[in-house]
Amino acid sequence: MLKKIRVVPLAEESFGVRSMCTYIETSDVKVLLDAGVSLAPNRFGYPPHPREYQAIAECRERISKAAEKADIVTLSHYHFDHHTPSYTDWFCNWSSADAAKKIYEGKLVLVKSYRSMVNFSQRRRGWMFNKTGGSYAERLEVADSKTFEFGNTKLKFSDPVFHGSENSALGWILMTTLECDDEKVLFASDVQGPMYNPTLDIILAEKPQLVIMGGPPTYLAEFRVKEEHIKQGMQNLKSLVKRVPTTILEHHPLRDEEWRNLFQPIFDAASEADHKVVTAAELAGKENNLLEFRRRQLFETEPPNPEFEKWMKLPQPKRKLVRPSI
Numbered sequence: 458m459l460k461k462i463r464v465v466p467l468a469e470e471s472f473g474v475r476s477m478c479t480y481i482e483t484s485d486v487k488v489l490l491d492a493g494v495s496l497a498p499n500r501f502g503y504p505p506h507p508r509e510y511q512a513i514a515e516c517r518e519r520i521s522k523a524a525e526k527a528d529i530v531t532l533s534h535y536h537f538d539h540h541t542p543s544y545t546d547w548f549c550n551w552s553s554a555d556a557a558k559k560i561y562e563g564k565l566v567l568v569k570s571y572r573s574m575v576n577f578s579q580r581r582r583g584w585m586f587n588k589t590g591g592s593y594a595e596r597l598e599v600a601d602s603k604t605f606e607f608g609n610t611k612l613k614f615s616d617p618v619f620h621g622s623e624n625s626a627l628g629w630i631l632m633t634t635l636e637c638d639d640e641k642v643l644f645a646s647d648v649q650g651p652m653y654n655p656t657l658d659i660i661l662a663e664k665p666q667l668v669i670m671g672g673p674p675t676y677l678a679e680f681r682v683k684e685e686h687i688k689q690g691m692q693n694l695k696s697l698v699k700r701v702p703t704t705i706l707e708h709h710p711l712r713d714e715e716w717r718n719l720f721q722p723i724f725d726a727a728s729e730a731d732h733k734v735v736t737a738a739e740l741a742g743k744e745n746n747l748l749e750f751r752r753r754q755l756f757e758t759e760p761p762n763p764e765f766e767k768w769m770k771l772p773q774p775k776r777k778l779v780r781p782s783i
Contacts, residue, residue, distance in 0.1 A: 458666060458703060461637040466737035467519040468494040470711035473512030473748040475538040477646050477708055479669060479737075480523040483637040485608030489527040490633060490644050492520050492560045495538040495550050497712075497749055498773075504548075506755040507765055507783040509748050513551045514783070524560040529612070531600070532568040533646045534620065534630040535575075535582035542582075543589035548776040557590035566591055567600035567614065569631045574601075574617040576628035600631060611636040613663075618656045621649040621674075622686040632656075634663050641665040649673050649709060650690025657693045660701075667703045669737075670694070674709035675719050676750070691723070698727040704734045711736065714750040 462483055468476035476494040480487070494516045496505040505513075520541075524530065532540045537550050543557040568591065569575070571583020591597045600614040613636065617629035633644040643665040648656050650673045660668060673690030674682055698704050704727065710716045720734075727734045738745045748755070761769070764782035771779065 459640050459642070461640050462635060462642050462667075464642060464667065464669075464740070465523070466705070466741055467523055468513075468516035469707050469737035470709075470749070471707065471736035471738035471743075471745045471747065472516055473509060473746040474516050475708075475749070476516060477539070477644075477669065477671060477737075478516070478520055479644065480527065481635050481642060481644075482526075483607075483610045483635070485610040485637070486529060486612070487527045488529045488531065488612065488635060489520070489523050489560070489564075490531050491533050491539040491646055492524065492530050493536070493538050493540040493550075494520065496548075498549050500749055501753045503752045503756055504769060504776075506748065506752055506759070507761050507781070508755055508759065509752070510551075510781055510783045512746060512748060517551050517556065521556070521559050524564075527564060528607075529565045529567060530561055530594075531612075531631075531633055532566065532586070533633065533644070534569050534628065535571065535579040535586065536647070537582075539646060540586060541590060542586070546777045547780045548773065554589070558593050561590045562593035563595050566594035566597045567603075567605070567612070568597065569617070569629070570599045570601050574629045576626065579628050609638055615659055618648060618651070618659065619653045620647045621682070622652040622689070632659065634665065642667045642669070644669045645671060647671045647708065649686075650694045651697075652686050652690040652693065654689075654693065657697060660697060665701060667705070668697065668701045669705045669707065670697070671708035672706050672710040672720070674712070675716065676709070676713040691720075694723055695726045698723055698732055698734050699730045702732050704732070705737055705740055706734050707737050711745075711747055712749050 465480040468478040543554045604613040613634040615632040620627035
């Protein structure tokens with residue numbers, strides 16, 4: 458469908474990790490979006506399985522190789538599955554100062570402001586990023602509400618929008634639209650559907666051919682997210698897929714074992730409009746490698762080796778500093 462914009466998913470829930478990292482390229486510019494990746498520290502009472510560590514290692518390698526080519530690295534918000542911190546953490550983030558340096562060094566790094574429309578935790582993380590990983594950048598610039606032009610390509614950042622529902626405690630994020638001539642791709646990481654109606658209006662006003670969408674977190678319904686917010690996210694997502702030719706549905710939905718059944722109305726709505734909804738893996742021609750919701754099953758059917766079990770018994774601060782045997 459897209460002839461002038463190349464979209465390459467690098468690290469996604471459908472690849473077995475928490476991330477939406479995507480590489481986008483035109484003839485004018487190469488952009489690395491949200492260069493972070495993480496694993497849930499605890500799900501069903503279990504730490505990440507060795508299969509998840511294998512997946513995060515592979516995703517880290519893809520991100521590192523894409524960073525070598527990229528001119529620009531973006532950062533929609535300061536959660537660790539959306540940027541790489543400059544400290545060693547083998548437990549959840551597979552990160553290090555060296556990994557961050559390889560991603561951000563010598564790049565134009567366009568980031569969400571950590572001074573305005575930001576919650577406390579992201580303000581702290583944003584300040585730290587500016588002092589560490591961001592310090593390697595050739596230029597670090599706040600991107601809120603700005604548009605950057607590179608030849609025939611425009612990189613447009615939205616006003617800050619809610620991380621989920623209105624007045625979410627999780628704060629705000631930036632959406633990114635990449636436009637080349639008459640083609641548009643819109644990257645909407647953690648808008649969760651979107652749950653907030655004005656966020657949907659912003660997306661539809663751009664008239665993108667492809668949206669990379671972080672969907673509603675159904676696995677948290679009535680636990681950490683109100684059911685009414687989930688329903689609103691689903692309703693807005695249904696409206697979106699009717700209007701957008703291709704939607705990549707990723708992130709929170711794929712943490713739910715029943716995600717395919719729960720989102721069947723979304724697939725049906727897209728099909729009725731002759732549109733497509735796919736995961737990032739499916740876009741790349743790969744099978745979905747959904748691991749997090751299978752964690753209990755994986756520990757039962759594929760028990761870790763003795764070295765990994767020994768590592769699991771380390772106190773969590775030590776696990777961050779010691780690479781697990783996978």
